[in-house]
Amino acid sequence: MSAAIEFRNVGFWMAQRRRRLLDGISFGVEAGTTTVVLGRSGSGKTTLLKTVNRVVEPTSGEVWLHGKNVRDAELIRLRRSVGYVIQETGLFPHMTAERDVGLVLEAEGMPLKERVLRSHELLNAVGLEARVFASRYPHQLSGGQKQRVGLARALAAEARVLLMDEPFGALDPLTRGEMQDMLRELLARLRMTVLLVTHDLDEALFLGDRIVLLSEGKVVANLLPTEFVHSRQPEVEAYVLAFHRGELSVAEEKRA
């Protein structure tokens, strides 16, 4: 089986600080699957994600994308070929949804008419009716709608790989659920390779084909979702337990 994204012993540290943000990370993401990188804040998840489109250059090790070392890729080409979605603030306040979604196409020099058509298609695909939303600015959109626009933008360049950094972190649970449903359906249809970073176990179980747990810059587990919930590995168990504290405490009260 071929890995679309492969981390080979990736390390990253800042010159001034002793602490390693990433330390010997190695795993692969198979083409057409979703791998969720789970971990607490500061575990290095976001940094790892950014090494794929070289927003961060690893200090050691290599990142391979579709069988090529990203270091050898032409930077602009590489970035345009990888979709990138981040939490909340990723939309440009001076652009309408239509322009923002088509920005990469604009950068590529696609004529306006084609570009608009394509942005409308994409907006519709992420569940935003283009007729209504195309001309809206970010401040005229709800949190969920903004994330949909961000997703549409990431899909614009017909990327085969999608990097998502806590895409739904700022949303209320119900909206988050709707977004996750939409994303799962879309990913299944487009057969994209996805690397998604989150600290939400529920999201990881729902969207991930594999779950990689990161702790202090190291991979501590790389498991299937079903394995993850039943793992006896202490770090994994602690993470799973942390998510059920409310449930457990209510159950305890009932018993008492």
Next chain:
Amino acid sequence: MSGFPVSGDEIAQLTLEHLWLTGAAMLAATVIAVPTGVALTRRPGWAKPVIGAANVLQTIPSLAMFGFLLPLPWLGERAARVAIIALTAYALLPILRNTYAGIRGIDPTLIEVARALGLTDTQRFFKVELPLAGSFILAGLRTATVTCVGIATIAAAVGAGGLGELIFRGVASVDNGLVLAGAIPAALLALACDGALGLVERWVRVPGPGSAA
């Protein structure tokens, strides 16, 4: 006070001169300060000394500045040249500072997204940085223009013309009417420039929760 000491034609003529001096200086200052400000955002280490130097220019008393420039060859031959150079020097700081601060003040996340999407440096500048910092840069331009309209009245001291002519003539002949004939149009001119640039500024403002867009 002697009747009305000056014809409307003369005031109009001097107003035009005044506008020309200010306009030429603003153009020159913009052409210098905006690219310099942008360059400084790429090399922030240089920002302090360069903006500091512009700051020093700003502190030179205007009459002294005109005086300093007069004896210089080529420059000194034409009073208007002296005036335009001096006004340009005064206009540099507000434009430079606002260009630099405007771009540096953009949410770093947006800059990173622009990079991550694969915009080239030029595209990032024209599609993201300039529009987002636009109203800030224009605010600097506005401050500079209003300041220059005021300082340009002193250009008459070196014979560069403009509405300062009337003021200086009025002061010399102790004629308040003449002073006002220069001062009032100069003040109105400053207000008009401020208003006009204010409109442009509103037009380039980034749409946000408080705006009509």
